[in-house]
Amino acid sequence: MSHAVLACEQMAHADRWTIENAQIPGTTLMENAGAAVARAVLERFGHARRALVLCGPGNNGGDGYVAARILQESGMSVTAYAFGTPRGGTDAAIARSRYSGAVEPPEEFEPSRDDVVVDAIFGAGLTRDLPERVLVALHKARSATCPVVAVDLPSGVNGDSGADLGGALTADVTVTFFRKKPGHLLFPGRQACGEVVVADIGVRAEALAAKPPVIFENVPQLWGPVLPKPDATWHKYSRGHAAVFSGGKHATGAARLAALAAQRTGAGAVTILGQPDALDIHAAHLTSIMLRPCAPDDSYDRLGELKGCRACVLGPGFGDFTTARRLALSILQEADRTGLRLVLDADGITAFASESKALFDVAHAVVGQALVLTPHEGEFGRLFPDLAEDRSLSKVDKAVAAAARANAVVLYKGPDTVVAAPDGRAAINTNATSSLATAGSGDVLSGVIGGLVAQGLPLWEAACAAAWLHGEAGGAAGPLAVAEDIVARIPVAFGLLNQGRDTRAPWP
Numbered sequence: 001m002s003h004a005v006l007a008c009e010q011m012a013h014a015d016r017w018t019i020e021n022a023q024i025p026g027t028t029l030m031e032n033a034g035a036a037v038a039r040a041v042l043e044r045f046g047h048a049r050r051a052l053v054l055c056g057p058g059n060n061g062g063d064g065y066v067a068a069r070i071l072q073e074s075g076m077s078v079t080a081y082a083f084g085t086p087r088g089g090t091d092a093a094i095a096r097s098r099y100s101g102a103v104e105p106p107e108e109f110e111p112s113r114d115d116v117v118v119d120a121i122f123g124a125g126l127t128r129d130l131p132e133r134v135l136v137a138l139h140k141a142r143s144a145t146c147p148v149v150a151v152d153l154p155s156g157v158n159g160d161s162g163a164d165l166g167g168a169l170t171a172d173v174t175v176t177f178f179r180k181k182p183g184h185l186l187f188p189g190r191q192a193c194g195e196v197v198v199a200d201i202g203v204r205a206e207a208l209a210a211k212p213p214v215i216f217e218n219v220p221q222l223w224g225p226v227l228p229k230p231d232a233t234w235h236k237y238s239r240g241h242a243a244v245f246s247g248g249k250h251a252t253g254a255a256r257l258a259a260l261a262a263q264r265t266g267a268g269a270v271t272i273l274g275q276p277d278a279l280d281i282h283a284a285h286l287t288s289i290m291l292r293p294c295a296p297d298d299s300y301d302r303l304g305e306l307k308g309c310r311a312c313v314l315g316p317g318f319g320d321f322t323t324a325r326r327l328a329l330s331i332l333q334e335a336d337r338t339g340l341r342l343v344l345d346a347d348g349i350t351a352f353a354s355e356s357k358a359l360f361d362v363a364h365a366v367v368g369q370a371l372v373l374t375p376h377e378g379e380f381g382r383l384f385p386d387l388a389e390d391r392s393l394s395k396v397d398k399a400v401a402a403a404a405r406a407n408a409v410v411l412y413k414g415p416d417t418v419v420a421a422p423d424g425r426a427a428i429n430t431n432a433t434s435s436l437a438t439a440g441s442g443d444v445l446s447g448v449i450g451g452l453v454a455q456g457l458p459l460w461e462a463a464c465a466a467a468w469l470h471g472e473a474g475g476a477a478g479p480l481a482v483a484e485d486i487v488a489r490i491p492v493a494f495g496l497l498n499q500g501r502d503t504r505a506p507w508p
């Protein structure tokens, strides 16, 4: 699966497996890697005055020496700069020996804006902060404002976490091999990488068979096959019924956005539950969404009266933490009997800030899973303070640990939203734009999840699909979008799925 994302250790395993089992020498893989880098340079920056290739002591540097040789053979003026010497007998040493052009010490590196810099100092093997002479060279390249092509990763970016250990260049293009790594998709790494080109260097996909990848880029292939297929025999309740709990009369907008988003996502019926004075406000705004009055202490009973209801959204604008806790716990305690699934967002999450164990305990008591949590960074820290503070964990690690702890699908929001399942699967979303950074955007997202869960999607797939649809809808709504515009563009996002009909589920 080309959308699988490999940890650096898995990538190293795939390299080794290919070398040992497919009898492809490491030098061949490195030749292919260096050739892919040279191709990227020539295609984009072949007009540059010089190619200045910064080569580290490991295999990343080896790729650099191969690229330097091929660029020179193609007629470019090339200088390599050696940041350390490859150990004798290594593939990198062989690559170094095959390059016959100039190799200078780092101090000689003086780029100008007409040059192209190839950053091949460190890749997957980066283990510690960058040495001073590397920082100096990267600073010179940044000051020269010349184009940069990074080999595997910009040096200084951690391939597993995307963390910048300090000083990494922002590349125009990053050429990586076989599959992307988390560091290409998680911020700040994603920003440092620029365009990411994934080159086939001969590493065999069978290398992954023994231990299939569990991290993915969030693409429609992951969940398209489980989207509902339109059926002429549908009626509104068989399409799925979603419920949204409203906040008080001065905080109704969030629930309305979630409800409208659930409806636009395809739920056949959507009901807002709330106190009568809040419903009066909703009634003035809504037409096709049903309204059901309830008091705080009978809200769970009223929910149970909704025909065919499979999903409810609790939290957007809700305000009342005590009722939120009682409702969430009741829904989960009865989930096996009712089949009801809970999307807990915003105030619904904050309500459990100092009582998360009660939530996690009832979620674990459910046979299967009934809970989706949608925290942004601050909310994540309220439910999982130890994970939030652990600097040794990547965003993917944190989301996966949180999902296991809570027995919930955790959609950890941000520009690089991660959707994790308790079984260890994680998808990194990559289509979010700044349009989504607007009030009410999160309410829309929780409604989209609720709408998909109401239609019977498994929770992880529903949350992944929702993150993608939300991203596309936001992009379609443009840079000055408000939350209502994002709701209105959800059908546009579904339309994009139809364009890839071969691999994605059909949609009307």
Ligand SMILES: NC(=O)C1=CN([C@@H]2O[C@H](COP(=O)(O)OP(=O)(O)OC[C@H]3O[C@@H](n4cnc5c(N)ncnc54)[C@H](OP(=O)(O)O)[C@@H]3O)[C@@H](O)[C@H]2O)[C@@H](O)CC1
Pocket: 012, 015, 016, 026, 029, 030, 033, 056, 057, 058, 059, 060, 061, 062, 063, 121, 122, 123, 124, 125, 126, 127, 128, 129, 130, 131, 151, 152, 153, 177, 201
């Ligand atoms: N067959 C394959 O595997 C293929 C791999 N490929 C390529 O290999 C790359 C991974 O290669 P790699 O494992 O050699 O790691 P790499 O990033 O070159 O760094 C290791 C060297 O740097 C050193 N070092 C690290 N951090 C440092 C620091 N902060 N400051 C100073 N030194 C530091 C470290 O020293 P040590 O820690 O051992 O003392 C070691 O000498 C991968 O990104 C891809 O480009 C492709 O060719 C395809 C085939």
Ligand SMILES: [K+]
Pocket: 060, 119, 120, 121, 122, 123, 150, 151, 152, 153, 154, 155
């Ligand atoms: K690099």
